[in-house]
Amino acid sequence: MLWIAIIITCLEFITLAKAKDFYQADANIIELSPSNFDDVVHRTNYTTLIEFYAPWCGYCQQIKGTMKNVGRVLDGLVQVAAVNCDESINKNLCAQHRVSGFPTLMVFRPPKVNLDIPYNERVGSSYHASELYSGERQLKPIVDFALSRVKNYVKKLNKIERLTEAVTSGRSQFAMVLFSKKDKVPTVYRSIAVDWLGVLDAYLIWNRKLDSISNIDIEKLPRISAFLQEVKSKADGDNSLLVVFDRENDNYQVYEGDSFNKTEVAKFLVAFGSANEGPYTRRDKFLSSLKSISKKQKKAPRKGKKASVIDQDEL
Ligand SMILES: *[C@@H]1O[C@H](CO)[C@@H](O)[C@H](O)[C@H]1NC(C)=O
Ligand SMILES: *[C@@H]1O[C@H](CO)[C@@H](O)[C@H](O)[C@H]1NC(C)=O
Numbered sequence: 673m674l675w676i677a678i679i680i681t682c683l684e685f686i687t688l689a690k691a692k693d694f695y696q697a698d699a700n701i702i703e704l705s706p707s708n709f710d711d712v713v714h715r716t717n718y719t720t721l722i723e724f725y726a727p728w729c730g731y732c733q734q735i736k737g738t739m740k741n742v743g744r745v746l747d748g749l750v751q752v753a754a755v756n757c758d759e760s761i762n763k764n765l766c767a768q769h770r771v772s773g774f775p776t777l778m779v780f781r782p783p784k785v786n787l788d789i790p791y792n793e794r795v796g797s798s799y800h801a802s803e804l805y806s807g808e809r810q811l812k813p814i815v816d817f818a819l820s821r822v823k824n825y826v827k828k829l830n831k832i833e834r835l836t837e838a839v840t841s842g843r844s845q846f847a848m849v850l851f852s853k854k855d856k857v858p859t860v861y862r863s864i865a866v867d868w869l870g871v872l873d874a875y876l877i878w879n880r881k882l883d884s885i886s887n888i889d890i891e892k893l894p895r896i897s898a899f900l901q902e903v904k905s906k907a908d909g910d911n912s913l914l915v916v917f918d919r920e921n922d923n924y925q926v927y928e929g930d931s932f933n934k935t936e937v938a939k940f941l942v943a944f945g946s947a948n949e950g951p952y953t954r955r956d957k958f959l960s961s962l963k964s965i966s967k968k969q970k971k972a973p974r975k976g977k978k979a980s981v982i983d984q985d986e987l
Contacts, residue, residue: 725757853908860937914932
């Protein structure tokens with residue numbers, strides 16, 4: 673009996689100690705420690721926003737709610753993590769990153785991958801560069817800052833000729849093209865390009881550039897040509913259209929999902945190759961295992977609540 677009592681006491685102690693971490697129960701923020709820091713932050717092509725904090729600090733308590741919203745808005749776009757510098761096990765980590773006040777917000781940026789150089793000849797560190805965030809401690813400026821540090825691997829095609837080239841040749845068998853209602857790479861699409869980096873070539877063309885598209889006639893690609901001649905009827909000012917072109921087999925497939933939702937798009941793209949990161953990958957499972965609540969149980973933000981002031985579609 674005594675043994676059981678001791679074990680129960682220990683368990684309670686562990687639970688109490690854990691509860692001191694601010695984001696232990698958050699589905700979008702990863703609490704980091706020396707055992708997972710490098711795997712989460714450096715072994716990825718994603719950007720990571722990290723809050724170094726101490727639970728007793730008043731400013732940290734104030735920013736906690738904002739950070740939870742930041743995590744929700746950036747879900748799938750930028751990794752959001754936290755380090756509890758009050759935990760003795762984390763003290764070195766905080767010292768190493770020269771954290772001298774709380775909260776300290778930092779962004780860790782991945783190095784740009786040069787796909788033109790073969791994988792085993794790429795030199796340079798794969799370590800991410802860190803950068804201090806010293807802006808306002810509000811949702812929008814923090815989100816904007818983090819997103820501005822995401823690498824863009826989507827090539828913008830500003831002429832029909834470039835589109836013809838893109839569907840004709842490239843690094844991989846497949847070209848994914850977003851016929852876009854806006855002349856701007858949506859953040860979700862940027863993150864999709866990161867997930868399939870080196871697997872699918874990612875392009876965007878603004879629908880307004882499609883004026884002379886009906887004249888397209890690419891030798892050896894009659895089916896793709898026919899599709900492109902018609903694409904304007906589907907992709908116009910209000911509609912974006914995602915299409916994957918198979919350059920080798922003169923084929924194409926259109927994404928039919930209702931929304932440009934990362935999870936849904938991933939389901940569609942899996943048919944063309946395995947992503948390195950993102951939904952349905954081992955990496956995603958690993959990250960989920962570090963968050964205490966699984967995604968499935970995650971509560972959707974209530975309408976009208978502060979959490980939904982930024983919609984991913986707007987980013
Ligand atoms: C980043 O993407 C490239 C291209 O797919 C890949 O070779 C590399 O391993 C990725 N880096 C990391 C750290 O996952
Ligand atoms: C995307 O779709 C899935 C269902 O397939 C849903 O669970 C998820 O909440 C959606 N995400 C967004 C950001 O709308």
